[in-house]
Amino acid sequence: MKALPPEFYDRPVVEVARELIGCTVEHAGAGGVIVETEAYHESEPACHAFVGLTPRTRTLFGPPGHAYVYRSYGIHALLNAVCEAEGVGAAVLIRALEPTHGLEAMRARRPAGARGRLAGRPLPDEDLCSGPGKLTQALGITLADNESHLAGGSVRVGPRTGRWLDPEIREGTRIGITRAVDLSWRFCLAGNAHVSRPRPAAPGATRWG
Numbered sequence: 001m002k003a004l005p006p007e008f009y010d011r012p013v014v015e016v017a018r019e020l021i022g023c024t025v026e027h028a029g030a031g032g033v034i035v036e037t038e039a040y041h042e043s044e045p046a047c048h049a050f051v052g053l054t055p056r057t058r059t060l061f062g063p064p065g066h067a068y069v070y071r072s073y074g075i076h077a078l079l080n081a082v083c084e085a086e087g088v089g090a091a092v093l094i095r096a097l098e099p100t101h102g103l104e105a106m107r108a109r110r111p112a113g114a115r116g117r118l119a120g121r122p123l124p125d126e127d128l129c130s131g132p133g134k135l136t137q138a139l140g141i142t143l144a145d146n147e148s149h150l151a152g153g154s155v156r157v158g159p160r161t162g163r164w165l166d167p168e169i170r171e172g173t174r175i176g177i178t179r180a181v182d183l184s185w186r187f188c189l190a191g192n193a194h195v196s197r198p199r200p201a202a203p204g205a206t207r208w209g
Contacts, residue, residue, distance in 0.1 A: 001026055001158045003151040006065030013083040013090040014039045018171070018187045020081065020092055020157075022164035027155045028140040030102025032129055033164055034094055034157075035189040036196060040080075042089035044180040049089020059147050060089040067155050069136075069146040076133030077142050081150060081157065095186075097129035098194040099138070106138035131196040172200030 004023065009016055017039035024033055042049035042060075048070070049060045059068045060082060068080040068091050080091035099106060103125065112123045129135035136142075141155060150157045160167070168190040173181055175198065188195045190202070 001031075001156055003156050003158055004065075005151060006063065009064035009081055009083045009150075010085060011083065013041050013092060014185055016081070016083045017092040017185065018169060020094070021169050021187050021189055022160040022167040024100070024158040024161075025079070025094060025097060025135075025139070025155065026158070027145070028102075028105070030099070030105045030139050032097030032099040032101075032135075032194075033189075034096075035098050035192045035194050036094075036096035037187050038093040038095055038174045039083075039185040039187075040091055040093060041084075044183060046174065046177045046180040046183075047089060047091075049091075053089075057089060060091055061087055062147070065150050067145055067148045067150055067153065069141060069143055071143060072133065077136045077145075078132045079136050079141055079145075079155065093132060094135065095132045096188075096194055096196050097135045097138075098189075098192060099125055099128050102139075103128065105140075109140055110134065110138050126193045128194075130194050170200040170202060 017037040020034050020037050040047035049057050063086045064083050066082045068082050069077050072078050079094045082091050084090040106128045107122055128138050145154050148154045170188045170190050171184050172186045174186045
């Protein structure tokens with residue numbers, strides 16, 4: 001898979017977060033199209049880099065174009081793309097994917113819950129990667145992938161292609177945080193069923209679309 005060069009990430013993190021919508025992520029034989037992202041920057045308290053350089057945040061302050069993978073609430077590994085110049089703590093959280101290949105491997109890594117198993121139903125496509133913890137589990141991404149190069153490492157991020165070249169993007173406030181909640185740094189592919197909830201609506205709209 002053709003990968004995005006490091007220069008793609010060496011820009012303002014909010015700009016990169018928007019332009020990653022429609023790009024692709026691949027790991028361990030499975031992948032999909034990025035349909036939701038969030039930007040984080042050292043200047044605001046929701047970002048891990050806000051506290052400065054620590055053993056945990058060292059990757060965030062490293063060169064752009066690397067993966068920052070951390071454990072959330074002691075359960076899920078979350079995938080981020082390090083952005084901006086080395087020495088600046090900034091990254092884009094990859095929040096959701098539309099799966100495109102390796103779906104059976106994804107289902108093996110994310111089996112249906114007890115109710116689905118009893119009914120003989122596999123996990124639906126829309127639920128495989130519709131959240132940052134779900135997508136890393138589905139792709140098999142772990143803390144071992146932290147610091148990997150997104151152009152040539154274990155996790156690869158590729159450019160927009162085909163029908164994803166000019167995506168319609170919605171923006172809204174980030175979710176799952178308690179600080180800097182007013183910043184509209186969340187970006188989603190409009191109308192996509194794989195985006196996590198709640199979904200931003202179009203300006204003036206009353207529903208997702």
